[in-house]
Amino acid sequence: MSGAGPAVDLHAYCREVEAYLCRRNxxxxxxxxxxxxxxxxxxxxxxxxxxxxxxxxDRTVDRAERKPGRRRPLRIEFCEADVLDGFDRWRRAVGxxxxxAASARPARGGLTGHVDRVSVQLAALLGSDRTMPxxxxxxxxxxxxxxxxxxxxxxxxxxxxEEILAxxxxxxxxxxxxxxxxxxxxxxxxxxxxxxxxxEGYRGRLDAAQWASAVEAARVRLVRAEAGLPVVRFE
Numbered sequence: 001m002s003g004a005g006p007a008v009d010l011h012a013y014c015r016e017v018e019a020y021l022c023r024r025n026x027x028x029x030x031x032x033x034x035x036x037x038x039x040x041x042x043x044x045x046x047x048x049x050x051x052x053x054x055x056x057x058d059r060t061v062d063r064a065e066r067k068p069g070r071r072r073p074l075r076i077e078f079c080e081a082d083v084l085d086g087f088d089r090w091r092r093a094v095g096x097x098x099x100x101a102a103s104a105r106p107a108r109g110g111l112t113g114h115v116d117r118v119s120v121q122l123a124a125l126l127g128s129d130r131t132m133p134x135x136x137x138x139x140x141x142x143x144x145x146x147x148x149x150x151x152x153x154x155x156x157x158x159x160x161x162e163e164i165l166a167x168x169x170x171x172x173x174x175x176x177x178x179x180x181x182x183x184x185x186x187x188x189x190x191x192x193x194x195x196x197x198x199x200e201g202y203r204g205r206l207d208a209a210q211w212a213s214a215v216e217a218a219r220v221r222l223v224r225a226e227a228g229l230p231v232v233r234f235e
Contacts, residue, residue: 013044020054021076024061028073036076048087049198055225056082092235094217095210096202111153111164114234119146121230132227134182135175142171142232165234172232176220179227191226195219 017040018032032040060079064071125131126139153164195218206214
């Protein structure tokens with residue numbers, strides 16, 4: 001598979017990024033021009049979906065807002081690491097990883113650390129009044145299962161480790177399916193259309209089976225984002 005991204009309207013892409021950054025900067029406009037334009041244009045040329053860039057901006061801004069003191073408006077350059085990391089995760093999730101990208105993947109953390117982080121995120125969802133009821137009803141059981149996994153994963157090897165990974169996959173799917181089932185039909189159709197739109201530039205490089213798998217993976221990613229769910233499976 002070629003590493004080149006799909007053709008896009010570069011100026012429209014950059015305007016969308018600029019507008020989203022402005023909103024996350026509390027209305028303070030930081031122009032995407034000069035070197036910033038070249039940076040964002042490069043993202044467009046790589047085929048990085050706008051949704052991935054916006055997610056990365058969210059992560060960068062959220063981290064900055066957690067720091068004490070007055071926050072200065074962020075420039076798009078400060079979001080670059082999050083954009084590239086998010087794009088790598090997106091490609092792996094939807095199955096369109098370029099062949100030359102494997103060596104560039106970030107080192108993943110340990111299984112125990114992953115389970116700890118997911119448990120904290122799910123506990124926060126359990127305590128939030130904005131969590132989908134269909135998801136909330138599964139959270140106590142999932143959290144209990146993660147406690148059992150955490151107790152075992154530090155020493156698990158071979159088959160035992162594979163069983164743990166399979167259990168995390170099942171827990172992940174349980175939550176995503178619960179969120180998916182709760183969506184109104186028009187919202188579900190909208191996410192399906194968004195998934196196709198994200199991948200449209202890759203259609204010519206995937207056969208029918210790969211295309212269907214990639215669209216479904218992108219749709220699941222969007223359902224997960226809709227419900228605010230972390231990734232429970234260990235990637």
